[in-house]
Amino acid sequence: GQAACINRLCITPKELHCRLGEFGLYCPVCLALHYHLVDCSEEKALTYAAEYTGRYYKMCNKDHLERFLLTPDKFVTPGCPFTLPASDQLPVKLTTNQVKNRFPQEAEMKGFCPVTYLEGKQRYEALVRGKIEYAADYKQKIFFFETDQKRHKFMRTPETYSNQKLPVKVPPICEPVSLTSLPVLGYLEQGVSEAIIKAMTAVGCLKPKYPFFTIQKSALIYLALYLKAFNRNSAAYNREEYKKKLALFEEDCALVPYLGSTMSGDYKPPNERPIDFEFKINRFFSLK
Known part of the structure; x- marks a missing residue:
């Protein structure tokens, strides 16, 4: 005993x-x-x-x-x-990669450290941004902390810190932060806005219509191929591969206006048709 x-x-x-x-x-x-x-x-x-x-x-x-x-x-x-508490109600440390894999989920308290804020008697001056390398999950929510020691304090008594409310006015972001710690709209604006604008401009200029696809589906596929083809973060061979796919997609989209103009009017015997007509019409129906 x-x-x-x-x-x-x-x-x-x-x-x-x-x-x-x-x-x-x-x-x-x-x-x-x-x-x-x-x-x-x-x-x-x-x-x-x-x-x-x-x-x-x-x-x-x-x-x-x-x-x-x-x-x-x-x-x-x-x-x-x-x-x-039950296992899903216990706080758990998160690595930087684990936080990134949870995107687009945002950190609670807009990324401010809940421990620093409470210890500072919830004053405006105590609003200090946490760091992604000191993150924790509690009840499926993500919290960032100023230091590892403050994360440790949170892990001991998470209920003490997890339900605080921020004031209406909070300090502006005055130092570089990782893209994944931004709100979703901020992430898109800072990370991919330029690429999307260029891709949307290309879609607007070409107005692609792929055989047997709707205009909306054609535009979405073209947009995806364009982003892949001009993604500066991809390897060069990947970009080249998608540039070839994009060029082929553009050629197939050109079949619709080509056949529309060529086949308008009266019937023409085979010897009076353009040389590439048979190839293009066969290509058109092969895409069905």
């Missing part, structure tokens, strides 16, 4: 995972004493881990380990006054 430290007992990660207690890798002492969510998963060693009634528990420091070993019943069910 006593708790015991399991440090240096050669317990494998698989065995640890199989026998974890009801709090997983969260410190049960922090949870019981302060309702703090302290994730111990980053510490791979079992220096502050203990076994009690056949279950394993990880603590965050030596003091909490000693408290647990002395009175374990206070820190496990049913003695612990709190339960660990």
Whole structure:
């Protein structure tokens, strides 16, 4: 009936995972004493881990380990006054790539650090923008933080910081920010507006109509091919490949007005038709 430290007992990660207690890798002492969510998963060693009634528990420091070993019943069910939230209700650190993969989802509080804002008594001067490299997810929402330490504070007590309201007036963006941290319209304006304007101008000049496609579908396909063909971020061979596809698409679109003008009027015998007429009409029907 006593708790015991399991440090240096050669317990494998698989065995640890199989026998974890009801709090997983969260410190049960922090949870019981302060309702703090302290994730111990980053510490791979079992220096502050203990076994009690056949279950394993990880603590965050030596003091909490000693408290647990002395009175374990206070820190496990049913003695612990709190339960660990469901896994989808727990805060999770996000990498820069994970944040980018969530685009177009925007950061909460317009990217301002919720911890700095609350610690600054929610004054205007405390509105400091967080950084994408210090991001976290909480209840499917993204938050940015000024420093890793402030992200750590948020992870311990996310409810303390996550429901704040910004004032109507907030500081302007006065330093470069990553495109993915901008609102959707801002991202489009800064990232692709010039390319889209050029592509739309090309569509307006050509007015493409692909055989057997609607005008709308023809325009959308042309727009996509144009953007691919002139994407400066693509490799040169990719751009060349799409330029060839764009040229072929333009040629096929030209079949409609060509055949319309050539076939108007009275019937003409084969020897009076243009040399390329048979080839183009066969090409036209092959696209159906």
